Amino acid sequence: MDTQQNTALTRALAEIPGPLPTSGVIHIAIPHTDRFTVVGNHLAQHPDLSCTAVGIAVRIQSLPQGAEVGIKALAAHCREGEKRIATALRELETLGYLQRLRERLPSGRVITRTVFCNQPTALLRPRRPAVAPPHTQAPAQAQAPTQAPNPAPAPAARPEQPMPPDQPEQPRLPAQCEPPAPETLAAPPAPPPPSFVTPTAPPPLFVPLVPPPTAPKPPPRPLPRPSEPAPELDRAATAFLSDLHRHAPQFTLSEDDVRRLVPGVAAWLERAARPDAIRHALTDDPPHPLKHPAKLLKYRLTELLPPPPPGIRDLAALARPRITVTPFQTCDACERAFRSPTPGHCRDCREDRSRAAQVPLGPSPALSSSS
Template structure:
């Protein structure tokens, strides 16, 4: 039905539903009706913690006749609570043996009746002679149905970064930042600021100007592609002044390191006569071949 109404295919829609179910925004519960039919109920929720725990009708206890004490006992049904629940498991009780008044209350082990063998799947333990049966340990709490990966809306949020400030707010920087913010609505009408907003944003603009930012580049970085409709221009400017702060300009030492001459490496050349490798800025002959050629020229002269 969703594939008929949406442009996506069935596989992509099914993958998206599975992802929503894994994050806790969607829950699918199966219910068994009285006519032996099974239906699936889908629950959507914006807050994953508000989804109810799954309830399976098949796990509900049905009213039945009381079973004998030695009947097989199944494990406890899953409980959707966080606190541990104590479950008393019935233990096979030996048949009573008639004793006289002179015999002590605890009969010897040879006179005790043999208990019925436990059925498979039971958790009963053989009773120890002379002691009362110890109740089984409480089962551990059930694991959580899902672990929300998205924090709830009430989760504490990290503190926001403060508005950048210049090293020293000089009168020149204050006047330039005030003029920039006051003239911003002429280039971007959505960014009409009040006097209080201008005074609050002046240190952030002064920090940009101190880092050699040009007004045109600042205006493009702060006002391009705003959300529609723009309800709080001062908040958007505060965020962009903080997150898009340019790095400080390089100092004289950094520029001197860039202007430092590099070491020139002389390349290898191949001699035209002996094919030896030698370093030279231009191709030609190696030292030995040049000396040999000079000796031959002197002998010929």
């Protein structure tokens, strides 16, 4: 049996105007009447989105309001796994197509609203309300008869002359067929000119949390430098960077990279950072694979810069002894207040007690007289 030909496809190709291309795709565009979604080329041909992210975006855009678009809800209807769907949602969120907003309800419950925008760059442009077209005066002009610029004055009424007997009398036209009088040809009053009010741009209904890719990025922070440059710091920083590959082989730097990163390492050394601590802060837990080690070192040298060590005055303030205040105590004998670290007797009571203990007790007079 011979290969069957699709006559419908052949007929559709025959209806395409112009010559068909010899290579590439041929589009047969049949207009949709129901169940269709309009997708912009900025999404379908986005250079930074994967095909999975584009497909997930088209599926979300085709769903009705209030439909569940979480990872598990999409994985239940798609062949992709939860990891690929989560990665696609992160791509869409990075480029502004998808937004997740946390909102607190009047009852106190916190919910997360998922908002999908089919054209995120249009949110940054101010949108104005549609202005009604000016009132047309075509119907009024069509109804009003055309007025001559300078109408000729009406001729004076002539006295009726008797018709000759041999000439038949002409019939008179009815009132509705008679030509209008000159007074009826006056132009109708002109309508007042329409008042054009410049519409003010309403505030944006939705402010994207993630800036679009075209938004200007802040300039990067400069590499730190020592406050007092010294040749000793530069030599120590150069030796540190040149020897870094022995401890971390993935941080092999070129001569230009070492020259550019020397001021940052010198700033760390100036702040009394030990080489082992610097090496641990710069090379700990690098990304895999590490494509640009010099850029990672520059970022960490800038963002993880330790604070400067305290000065002599700050250390002197820390070493300054504190003044100890002796508390008040109440005397157990006379109940007077006195300062002492421990409770007991005041000074006068202690002296009286010491004098009383030093005076010897003599014999009584009765005993001496009897003897």
